[in-house]
Amino acid sequence: MLFKKKSELEVLEEIVSSTVVDKETVLGKPLPRHVAIILDGNGRWAQQQGKPRVFGHQAGMFNVEHIAEVASGMNIEAMTLYAFSTENWKRAAEEVAFLMKLPIRFFDRFAPTLMRLNIKTKVLGNKEELPEGLQTAIRRIEQMTANNTGMKLMIALNYGAQDEIMGMVKKIANKVKEAELSLDDIDSKLIDDHLLTKGLPPVDLLIRTSGEQRISNFLLWQIAYAELYFTEIPWPAFKEGALLEAISQFQQRDRRFGGVKK
Ligand code: FPP
Numbered sequence: 001m002l003f004k005k006k007s008e009l010e011v012l013e014e015i016v017s018s019t020v021v022d023k024e025t026v027l028g029k030p031l032p033r034h035v036a037i038i039l040d041g042n043g044r045w046a047q048q049q050g051k052p053r054v055f056g057h058q059a060g061m062f063n064v065e066h067i068a069e070v071a072s073g074m075n076i077e078a079m080t081l082y083a084f085s086t087e088n089w090k091r092a093a094e095e096v097a098f099l100m101k102l103p104i105r106f107f108d109r110f111a112p113t114l115m116r117l118n119i120k121t122k123v124l125g126n127k128e129e130l131p132e133g134l135q136t137a138i139r140r141i142e143q144m145t146a147n148n149t150g151m152k153l154m155i156a157l158n159y160g161a162q163d164e165i166m167g168m169v170k171k172i173a174n175k176v177k178e179a180e181l182s183l184d185d186i187d188s189k190l191i192d193d194h195l196l197t198k199g200l201p202p203v204d205l206l207i208r209t210s211g212e213q214r215i216s217n218f219l220l221w222q223i224a225y226a227e228l229y230f231t232e233i234p235w236p237a238f239k240e241g242a243l244l245e246a247i248s249q250f251q252q253r254d255r256r257f258g259g260v261k262k
Helices: 008-017 023-027 042-048 053-073 093-116 132-145 161-177 188-193 240-252
Strands: 034-038 078-085 120-124 152-159 205-208 227-230
Touching: 023 240, 042 053, 053 078, 053 093, 053 152, 053 240, 078 093, 093 120, 093 132, 093 152, 120 132, 152 161, 161 188, 205 240, 227 240
Parallel strands: 034 078, 034 205, 078 152, 120 152, 205 227
Antiparallel strands: none
């Protein structure tokens, strides 16, 4: 086996060591403009404590608030968080129902903080398939924060990158069919402009918590040159120190974007 699963002690050591990165040192170096995070491990974190999985989702929600506040304080330009995928509907009905209510509570609770921090929030994904109450809450928070000029906080809900790419292809194909565009107009900028992330910088750093090392249909186009960072820390335990550690690792990477170092 190539990768050994870490023991609980090793995970604990990782959590402890992740708090020793010096914030000022990290802030003194170039930061990623766009950080994307796959919020994984809520269920396992709760179960390890003998609690129901939904307890982990609730703790995960509080941590979204914490990490968004930390990232905004560091002047990160954009943060995209994967909270519910197009594949997550396969989960038990009670868990899905809980996950559909959670963002309503989150937007309600977090609205004053978003305004205080000048954070602009948007939801990425197929919103029409979400329950009516959640759609209303999304419209409310997007409208409320629309003129904020600070960090852009994107919450991916009922999001799947393959769906997003299909949507982009259909929109462009339709414009070509209607002669609004010609085939020669299609370039990477045009594709960027027909994705849900239009206007955001490409992802510089993609973090996945809780040990799995896969992308799970998240931002497939946008992560072309992202640095990937995997940590054993489950999402509810991924605090400021862990984010600083991830960014510090990012700052030590040699990014060549396909070129050769001079
Ligand atoms: C993955 O952990 C997590 C989810 C599918 C839900 C993520 C949701 C939140 C963090 C809270 C909601 C956030 C907002 C912004 C409203 P998992 O359940 O797959 O964990 P496991 O792999 O341990 O089972």
